Amino acid sequence: MTGKPHLPVGLEPEPIALEPERYELNAPPAYRFEPDRRQFFKLLGAGILVMGAWKRSSAFQESGRSTRSGESLPNDIGAWLHIGENGTVTVYTGKVEVGQNIRTSLSQCVAEELHVAVNRIQMVMGDTQLTPFDLGTFGSRTTPTMSPQLRKVAAAARDLLIDLAATRWQVPRQRLVVADGRVADPESKRSLEYAALVKGQELTQAISAEASFIPPTRWTVQGRSLPKIDGREFVTGKHRYPSDQTLPGMGHGKVLRPPAFAATLASLDTSEAERIPQVTVVHDGNFVGVVAPSSEIAVRALKAIRAEWKTEPQPSSGELFEYLKKNAVEDNDAGSDSSLDDAGSVEKTLASADHRLQQSYTVSYIAHAPLEPRAAVAQWSGDRLTVWTGTQRPFGVRGELAEAFRIPEPSVRVIMPDTGSGYGGKHTGEAAVEAARLARAAKCPVKLVWTREEEFTWAYFRPAGVIEINAGLRADGTIVAWEFHNYNSGEAGIKTYYDIANRKIRFHSTRSPLRQGSYRALAATANHFARESFMDELARLVNSDPLDFRLKNLKNERLRAVFEAAAKKFGWGGTKPPGHGFGMGGGFEKAGNVATCAEVAVERTTGEVRVVRVVTAFECGAIVNPDNLRNQIEGGNILGLGGALFEAIKFENGRVLNGRFSSYRVPRFSDVPTLETVLLDRKDIASAGAGESPLIGLAPAIGNAICDATGVRIRSLPMVPDGLKAG
Amino acid sequence: MAPVTNLNVNGSSRTIDVEADTSLLSVLRDQLDLTGTKYGCGEGQCGACTVLIDGNSRRSCITQVGTVGQKQITTIEGLAQGERLHPLQQAFLEEAAMQCAYCTSGMIMTAASFLRANPNPSAADISHSMEGNICRCGTHPRIVAAIQKAAKMLNPTMKGARR
Numbered sequence A: 001m002t003g004k005p006h007l008p009v010g011l012e013p014e015p016i017a018l019e020p021e022r023y024e025l026n027a028p029p030a031y032r033f034e035p036d037r038r039q040f041f042k043l044l045g046a047g048i049l050v051m052g053a054w055k056r057s058s059a060f061q062e063s064g065r066s067t068r069s070g071e072s073l074p075n076d077i078g079a080w081l082h083i084g085e086n087g088t089v090t091v092y093t094g095k096v097e098v099g100q101n102i103r104t105s106l107s108q109c110v111a112e113e114l115h116v117a118v119n120r121i122q123m124v125m126g127d128t129q130l131t132p133f134d135l136g137t138f139g140s141r142t143t144p145t146m147s148p149q150l151r152k153v154a155a156a157a158r159d160l161l162i163d164l165a166a167t168r169w170q171v172p173r174q175r176l177v178v179a180d181g182r183v184a185d186p187e188s189k190r191s192l193e194y195a196a197l198v199k200g201q202e203l204t205q206a207i208s209a210e211a212s213f214i215p216p217t218r219w220t221v222q223g224r225s226l227p228k229i230d231g232r233e234f235v236t237g238k239h240r241y242p243s244d245q246t247l248p249g250m251g252h253g254k255v256l257r258p259p260a261f262a263a264t265l266a267s268l269d270t271s272e273a274e275r276i277p278q279v280t281v282v283h284d285g286n287f288v289g290v291v292a293p294s295s296e297i298a299v300r301a302l303k304a305i306r307a308e309w310k311t312e313p314q315p316s317s318g319e320l321f322e323y324l325k326k327n328a329v330e331d332n333d334a335g336s337d338s339s340l341d342d343a344g345s346v347e348k349t350l351a352s353a354d355h356r357l358q359q360s361y362t363v364s365y366i367a368h369a370p371l372e373p374r375a376a377v378a379q380w381s382g383d384r385l386t387v388w389t390g391t392q393r394p395f396g397v398r399g400e401l402a403e404a405f406r407i408p409e410p411s412v413r414v415i416m417p418d419t420g421s422g423y424g425g426k427h428t429g430e431a432a433v434e435a436a437r438l439a440r441a442a443k444c445p446v447k448l449v450w451t452r453e454e455e456f457t458w459a460y461f462r463p464a465g466v467i468e469i470n471a472g473l474r475a476d477g478t479i480v481a482w483e484f485h486n487y488n489s490g491e492a493g494i495k496t497y498y499d500i501a502n503r504k505i506r507f508h509s510t511r512s513p514l515r516q517g518s519y520r521a522l523a524a525t526a527n528h529f530a531r532e533s534f535m536d537e538l539a540r541l542v543n544s545d546p547l548d549f550r551l552k553n554l555k556n557e558r559l560r561a562v563f564e565a566a567a568k569k570f571g572w573g574g575t576k577p578p579g580h581g582f583g584m585g586g587g588f589e590k591a592g593n594v595a596t597c598a599e600v601a602v603e604r605t606t607g608e609v610r611v612v613r614v615v616t617a618f619e620c621g622a623i624v625n626p627d628n629l630r631n632q633i634e635g636g637n638i639l640g641l642g643g644a645l646f647e648a649i650k651f652e653n654g655r656v657l658n659g660r661f662s663s664y665r666v667p668r669f670s671d672v673p674t675l676e677t678v679l680l681d682r683k684d685i686a687s688a689g690a691g692e693s694p695l696i697g698l699a700p701a702i703g704n705a706i707c708d709a710t711g712v713r714i715r716s717l718p719m720v721p722d723g724l725k726a727g
Numbered sequence B: 001m002a003p004v005t006n007l008n009v010n011g012s013s014r015t016i017d018v019e020a021d022t023s024l025l026s027v028l029r030d031q032l033d034l035t036g037t038k039y040g041c042g043e044g045q046c047g048a049c050t051v052l053i054d055g056n057s058r059r060s061c062i063t064q065v066g067t068v069g070q071k072q073i074t075t076i077e078g079l080a081q082g083e084r085l086h087p088l089q090q091a092f093l094e095e096a097a098m099q100c101a102y103c104t105s106g107m108i109m110t111a112a113s114f115l116r117a118n119p120n121p122s123a124a125d126i127s128h129s130m131e132g133n134i135c136r137c138g139t140h141p142r143i144v145a146a147i148q149k150a151a152k153m154l155n156p157t158m159k160g161a162r163r
Helices: A037-045 A102-114 A142-169 A194-198 A230-237 A294-302 A317-326 A346-352 A394-405 A430-442 A452-458 A523-540 A548-554 A557-568 A626-645 A698-710 B024-032 B087-094 B104-117 B121-131 B139-155
Strands: A081-083 A089-093 A121-125 A178-181 A182-185 A190-193 A251-257 A264-269 A280-286 A287-292 A306-310 A342-344 A355-364 A375-379 A385-390 A414-416 A448-449 A465-473 A480-486 A503-510 A580-589 A592-602 A609-619 A676-680 B004-009 B012-018 B050-051 B056-059 B072-074
Touching: A037 B056, A081 A142, A081 A194, A081 A592, A089 A102, A089 A142, A102 A121, A102 A142, A142 A178, A142 A182, A142 A190, A142 A194, A182 A194, A190 A194, A230 B087, A230 B104, A251 A294, A251 A430, A251 B012, A280 A430, A287 A294, A294 B024, A317 A465, A346 A465, A346 A480, A355 A523, A385 A394, A394 A414, A394 A430, A430 A448, A430 B024, A465 A523, A480 A523, A523 A548, A523 A580, A523 A626, A523 A698, A548 A557, A548 B121, A557 A592, A557 A609, A557 A676, A557 B024, A580 A698, A592 A698, A609 A626, A609 A698, A609 B121, A626 A698, A626 B139, B004 B024, B012 B024, B050 B104, B056 B104, B087 B104, B087 B139, B104 B121, B104 B139, B121 B139
Parallel strands: A089 A121, A251 A448, A385 A414, A480 A503, A609 A676, B004 B072
Antiparallel strands: A081 A089, A178 A182, A182 A190, A251 A287, A264 A306, A280 A287, A342 A503, A355 A465, A375 A385, A375 A448, A465 A480, A580 A592, A592 A609, B004 B012, B050 B056, B050 B072
């Protein structure tokens, strides 16, 4: 069962490139370490002092520094795939596993094309020494870019194996078939395992440009629900996350945190800490840390340090939205502030519209709060550095380390063990840099695990924002003019998919009071919340049903299909108990189409809002692993509940006020509604990633349902941190 | 307080040497290399560090090792019997009740304690008992389904779950 199946139209893999994106973590490096003495003379001797110059990098989605693109991918099979003498197929990718189960679905892709059992495949992921360069695991890019890449590699390897067998048996390759890890010649009834053909040699052959894939209609491994391939390691506690790594002779590190953001060290007394046996104290600029034989002693040493910090007055969450509007950057030369979408004349059409509506929406900063906080183990060997850490960008963190310690990137190895989640929050290498600095001083491997409070405070946040919409309608409910301004939260999902002739859509970057960066679905959550809430407000203006109103203004067939599918499954238009409301929201993001219907119950006396039921219809092309897709959709909705209902970072004068799980409320079991998922499998469309877009319809669906139940329109996320006040 | 020199973990007596006020979590992880028990918050709010002490679930991050005495500690590493997984472990796999799985040990240990006292729980009972455990990936419905499945595996004679 091989040959060269042709690729159906529309299934060509996308080139591996990043779409221009959104917002960037515009933070300079946290530390400017002094070169150590030996290194300082080395640098002087060479006549150059390489200072990592910080410049605003181009508008890629990723948060974090050392953005690099254009690095060409290796084109030989051996860089990506190796067939061992025991028949194990080792696959190398710079993508990383943070719970999205991409280790499993990428294995399915390779197994399919190579015709081997999934359990023969071993994925080596996110190791900068072993895997090809990769920008990072974000933006739902793994399925649309790395899957086709690995399928191409596996298909090339498969063709090569057939060639090897054909040469060996002196038969035409056309009559050979591959199945279950063997090449067979049905005529002569000969067959050989891949391992016997390759004999452990590296496959140096080039990946053919014309390598072709098995189309989704003929998939037998993909398109099926394969459970997490190494799930047993996790339910038995055997898997070693970054924070579980240990090395012989390893010390435990702690870093002294300033009392506020942007504080600088005014005075320091470490003498008491230094008197504790076996403790190393490190002071380098504003960086102060300790290394001790145990984490308890490290904590004790940290507490013994006397430090005074100089702080500056900073904005607080109470004045956040005024601050963002006031500090908007109006110049148009920064690229991301330029005109995003302009068509027709909004002003003229608005003036002559039958109905006009103008509204403003806000979203708060929220924290990713991955259950495993940032962690790293760093080990120096001379000038070479190895760091195990949890990051979505191992190559980016390699760059951060090289810059921080003024060493060439090839001297740094970053290894990313499968990590306790990220949600866009682990693009940066703070813990890696800190652990490496401590290890250099203590002259032993050092492990640093951030506390929950550190993770809440010193990581970065999903951007807050203000969104203003102004639209005009004809009496028949046709939207004729659409003006949309987003301040700070980002550009993802900013464009409207409704068919509106006159449009003006702008993103305005502003100064951000907090360090901000990527977050699952980025600003698509904010932009969809505003747009889809506003659509409901418009529908009410012309007494139209929210579904009918959307469909009237929407031509896109894929999006119409998910709205209709969600509404049907949900029972849109059906009866509801008293105090309950129905709402919907949906959209298009990262090549995924989603529509969400929600039912809420509002307790009139207490104002308590309970989300009772959520139906999500989702379509992202050909489905690779249906149950994992459902898992991602359910998970996205539950994570999204927090930001929709109650999550918000409170801050004052450079301090986070609710940086613990006891004061920052995340969704818990009692918050979880009944979740139903409708999957639309489009085998004629290339598979898109699905880690992000399923959650974008949730917040507006809930907001619209609250309004349906109570008549109260909520225009800020989170919507009901303390229950529904005005109900 | 005198240092603690001995701990009963997963059926064997282990020699340690730590101050009595050291958290049980760091003794398990750093002294005994039982890293299946996770740090998540350090304040007993997330449940990632849950272990069994004499069969009852306890937050090891806020349990001082000096208070454990000769009681039996069970961690996730001690739940399976040889190669045979505990029904909860098996059910979590079958229901794909995990994504990053960092919360999984704590979920399973909390559920193990709960099922001992509630052999035939409803979904609402389970949800209520798991309220102190955080899963950020959002696999809650699957975790509830897995615990219900495990309950049936543990008590095959029970006639259908209560509603």
